[in-house]
Amino acid sequence: MINDRENSFIVEAKDLKLCYGEVTVLKDISFQVETGSCMVIMGASGCGKSTLLKCMTGLLKPAAGNVIFSNGDLWGNRDLPNEEVLSNFGVLFQAGALWSSMNLLENVSLPLQTFSQLGKDEIEQLAAYKLSLVGLSGCEYLYPPELSGGMQKRAGLARALSMDPPILFLDEPSAGLDPINSMQLDELIVELKKSLGITFVVVTHELDSIFEIADDAIFLSNVSKSLLDHGKPVEMKSSSKHAEIRGFLSRTGQGKAI
Amino acid sequence: MTLQPKSLQIIESEHSIDFLLDGDWVLNLDSNIIQQKCRNYLSAAKPSQSACKFSFSSNKSKWDSSLLVFLLDLETKLSTLGMEADFSKLPDKVQDLISFAKDRKGKKSAPLYHPSLSSKGWFFHLSSKCSQWSTFFGKWILALFRLFLGKSFMRLSDLISICRDCGAAALPIITLISFLTGLTMAFVGSVQLEKFNATIYVADLVSLAMVREMGALMVAIVMAGRTGASFAAELGSMKLREEIDSLRTFGIPAMEFLVLPRTLALFIMTPLLTLYADVVGILGGLTVGTQVMDFSSLHYFEQTQSALTNMWEVYSGLIKSLAFGLIIGLVGCYKGMFTGNNSAALGKSVTSAVVVSITLIVICDAMFEIFFSMVGYR
Numbered sequence: 001m002i003n004d005r006e007n008s009f010i011v012e013a014k015d016l017k018l019c020y021g022e023v024t025v026l027k028d029i030s031f032q033v034e035t036g037s038c039m040v041i042m043g044a045s046g047c048g049k050s051t052l053l054k055c056m057t058g059l060l061k062p063a064a065g066n067v068i069f070s071n072g073d074l075w076g077n078r079d080l081p082n083e084e085v086l087s088n089f090g091v092l093f094q095a096g097a098l099w100s101s102m103n104l105l106e107n108v109s110l111p112l113q114t115f116s117q118l119g120k121d122e123i124e125q126l127a128a129y130k131l132s133l134v135g136l137s138g139c140e141y142l143y144p145p146e147l148s149g150g151m152q153k154r155a156g157l158a159r160a161l162s163m164d165p166p167i168l169f170l171d172e173p174s175a176g177l178d179p180i181n182s183m184q185l186d187e188l189i190v191e192l193k194k195s196l197g198i199t200f201v202v203v204t205h206e207l208d209s210i211f212e213i214a215d216d217a218i219f220l221s222n223v224s225k226s227l228l229d230h231g232k233p234v235e236m237k238s239s240s241k242h243a244e245i246r247g248f249l250s251r252t253g254q255g256k257a258i
Numbered sequence: 259m260t261l262q263p264k265s266l267q268i269i270e271s272e273h274s275i276d277f278l279l280d281g282d283w284v285l286n287l288d289s290n291i292i293q294q295k296c297r298n299y300l301s302a303a304k305p306s307q308s309a310c311k312f313s314f315s316s317n318k319s320k321w322d323s324s325l326l327v328f329l330l331d332l333e334t335k336l337s338t339l340g341m342e343a344d345f346s347k348l349p350d351k352v353q354d355l356i357s358f359a360k361d362r363k364g365k366k367s368a369p370l371y372h373p374s375l376s377s378k379g380w381f382f383h384l385s386s387k388c389s390q391w392s393t394f395f396g397k398w399i400l401a402l403f404r405l406f407l408g409k410s411f412m413r414l415s416d417l418i419s420i421c422r423d424c425g426a427a428a429l430p431i432i433t434l435i436s437f438l439t440g441l442t443m444a445f446v447g448s449v450q451l452e453k454f455n456a457t458i459y460v461a462d463l464v465s466l467a468m469v470r471e472m473g474a475l476m477v478a479i480v481m482a483g484r485t486g487a488s489f490a491a492e493l494g495s496m497k498l499r500e501e502i503d504s505l506r507t508f509g510i511p512a513m514e515f516l517v518l519p520r521t522l523a524l525f526i527m528t529p530l531l532t533l534y535a536d537v538v539g540i541l542g543g544l545t546v547g548t549q550v551m552d553f554s555s556l557h558y559f560e561q562t563q564s565a566l567t568n569m570w571e572v573y574s575g576l577i578k579s580l581a582f583g584l585i586i587g588l589v590g591c592y593k594g595m596f597t598g599n600n601s602a603a604l605g606k607s608v609t610s611a612v613v614v615s616i617t618l619i620v621i622c623d624a625m626f627e628i629f630f631s632m633v634g635y636r
Contacts, residue, residue: 100600117288118324126285128366129327129359137364145599164285164322195355196322 010035010167010199011056011088015065018051025051028226029065031218033167038193038200038213040233042248043220049203050094050171052220056201057091057169069167087115089167090160094175096152098144104131104155105140111162130158133192135184150177154185161192168192170202174209186212207251219245261320266292268299274308275341277332280315283325292328300335310336313347326355330363394592398521401514411514412522420519424485425527429534431484435476436535440464440542443472448551457551461561464543466571473536474575475623478582481528482615486590489520490611493594494604502595512595521587528583529576536575570635578626582619589615 009032016029025048033039041049054060056067058074058081067074069085076082098107108127112118118126128140134154144152153173160168173189174182186209192198193213204210210217214233219242221228229236229245237249246252262281269276281287312329329352333343345353375383404410447463493516496502502512540562547558566572593611597604630636 101602112285116285116324118285119290119293122289122293122324122327125331126324126327129323129330132363133359135362135364137362138367140367141369142367143600161323164324191354191358195351195358197351 008034010070011201012068013052013056013065014068016052016055016062016067017064018048018055018060019063020051024063024225026220026225029220031227031230033199033201034216036193036197036199037215038189038202040210040214040217041201041203041220042205042210042217042233044205044222044248047220047222048225049220053169053171053201053203057089058086087163088165089169090163090165092153092156092160092168092170092173094171095149096144096156098152098155098159100144103141103143104136104147104158107144107155108159108162111159115163127158127162130161131155133161134158134188135181150181153177154181157185157188164196165198167199167201170200170204172204173202174204174206182206182209183212189213207249210249219248261287263287264289264292266295267315268295274344275310277310277312278315279312279325280319282319283321283328285322285324289324289328296332296335300339303339303341309342309344311344311347314349317349321349321352323355325352326359329356330359390596391592394595395588397511397513398517398588401511401518404514405518410518411510412518413515416515416519417523420523421527424481424523425531428480428484428527428531431480432477432531432535433538435480436468436473436539437542437545439472439476440468440539441546442542443467443539444543444546445550448546458553458557458561460543460547460551461553461558462565465540465562465565468539468543469536469566469572469575471575471623473539474532474579474582475619476539477528477532477535477579478586478619479616481524481531481583482586482590482612482619485524486586486611486615487608489587489590490594490597490608491604493517493591494597494607497595497597498599498601498604517591517595520591521584524583524587525580526583528586529579532576532579533572536572574626574630574635578623581622581626585618585622586615589618 012032013029016026017024018026018029029052031039041052043049051060055062056074061075061079061081069088071088072082072085074081074085098104099110102110105124105127108130109123112123112126116123128137131137131140134157136151136154136158139147139151139155144155147155153176157168157170157173160170170189174185177185189200189202190213193200200213202209202213210233217231217233217236218227219229219236219240220226221244228242229240231240233249236245238246240246240249261284264281264283264287265279267276267278267280269278329343329345329348336343345356401410401412405412443464444460447460448457451457451459451463493502496516502516505512505515544555544558544562547553548555590611593607593614597607627636
């Protein structure tokens with residue numbers, strides 16, 4: 001439930017090694033995400049940010065290591081993720097990944113219809129409320145192809161929020177959004193974090209967003225294929241021992257060899 | 259950690275009405291009783307100016323957005339009765355979220371009305387489909403002309419690889435289907451012909467039926483299900499992913515680059531597969547003739563040869579198969595190019611590509627037979 005987080009860490013990546021076939025994408029990845037915080041995963045394109053997110057959301061089994069949530073390990077011995085742990089989080093995919101044959105209200109209602117005990121009217125109200133939170137009031141009966149990319153993304157966030165999960169994983173939430181919408185989305189993340197105590201794990205390389213929302217950040221390297229640094233983005237910008245990270249966060253182009 | 263069921267107490271006093279919330283207000287708990295209680299209370303309540311104060315009776319209650327929706331909804335209903343909702347005794351976080359939700363709340367839209375088509379509407383719908391189809395076909399003919407003039411964007415490598423996919427790759431399934439068709443016809447025919455002591459005519463029956471009808475028809479049906487559907491799905495998903503639009507922005511017509519190689523590949527490969535299916539079907543008949551009816555292979559082949567003295571029998575099947583190949587290719591590509599803009603529409607396009615192809619194939623087959631009879635070629 002959302003207003004009684006007690007443990008200090010809500011999710012932990014432990015010695016993760018991620019491979020596609022023979023190719024190793026990331027290795028020795030270990031970090032913890034504090035309850036009620038916003039952790040940003042940064043790095044240059046192709047460094048494995050989305051792959052790491054896939055592993056943490058149960059879509060890609062790690063070659064070694066595990067992802068540990070407060071109610072258990074995500075990956076057991078089997079190839080499939082532990083189903084009980086899956087109910088812990090919501091995921092916003094890069095392009096929204098809405099179900100195109102359903103309207104927005106149905107998209108947000110479906111998880112509620114499947115997993116909650118509420119009546120039909122309440123579910124509709126709740127879905128409309130989630131859509132209003134992301135600024136999509138009045139779009140309840142539109143279908144995903146009728147929306148712009150940014151609206152699809154916000155609808156995806158409303159769907160990820162539908163079950164009030166304690167953790168939300170967002171894959172590039174503000175990519176492709178205009179500055180106003182992007183700012184509103186950041187505001188929404190901060191508000192949800194504050195009021196509902198939701199923990200966010202966000203993959204992004206939008207600098208403005210990073211400084212606005214992140215309490216904590218990790219930086220993945222393309223070269224060593226591992227976690228380069230871990231800390232607060234503001235501190236990393238000024239005092240990281242890696243020049244690439246300082247370059248990345250201050251946009252000075254020193255990050256070519258990341 | 260067990261959850262306590264939601265409960266709501268409504269206490270009316272002289273100056274205010276207290277709504278005391280207890281238990282856990284979370285999504286996973288049923289709220290029918292609470293809703294019923296609120297409905298009953300509101301239907302009996304008289305408009306008044308008194309304030310409605312909301313509070314939790316214990317500070318251990320858990321809550322999530324289902325509570326917010328409940329409160330916001332109740333607030334709207336109370337305001338229509340002239341009552342004011344006072345949330346100041348609720349936890350700060352609840353109050354924050356309520357004001358945040360109010361800031362963002364817009365007007366909820368009404369369900370869209372999808373009118374059904376009237377008979378006049380159907381006529382226009384049908385005529386627009388016809389014009390869409392004839393435009394597609396016209397553009398295809400033009401693309402063919404440009405190909406003959408050497409100005410086409412079609413790549414030979416595409417044509418060859420599609421020919422391989424829809425021709426050579428289909429050989430196993432065509433072998434199986436046509437062999438079993440020949441075999442089945444031989445069995446069915448032998449039962450009837452035995453009554454007249456004319457079982458050797460099984461060879462005539464199988465060979466004529468295969469080359470005139472069954473070879474072309476079976477190949478066409480397999481190709482419609484296999485290749486026509488794959489064309490519709492491939493082009494449809496290309497359209498959904500805006501790949502066709504991106505071709506267009508480069509000035510490359512999708513008709514020449516995508517549709518022409520696919521239709522031509524089927525136009526070329528269907529007759530070849532039909533010829534192959536004819537031979538395999540006859541071998542299926544031969545298997546029954548030699549293994550079940552004890553004819554010698556030579557005897558069976560001689561009988562087959564005498565049945566097929568006129569090569570027109572074979573050609574007529576091949577002419578049909580040319581038309582069938584064209585139908586499958588055009589229908590598959592048309593359905594793919596004009597698919598709707600969601601994944602459900604893509605599914606419908608693929609289904610409809612197969613259904614329309616097979617229907618047109620059977621109609622076309624019948625028309626060929628009628629035509630051949632009328633001009634005296636049967």
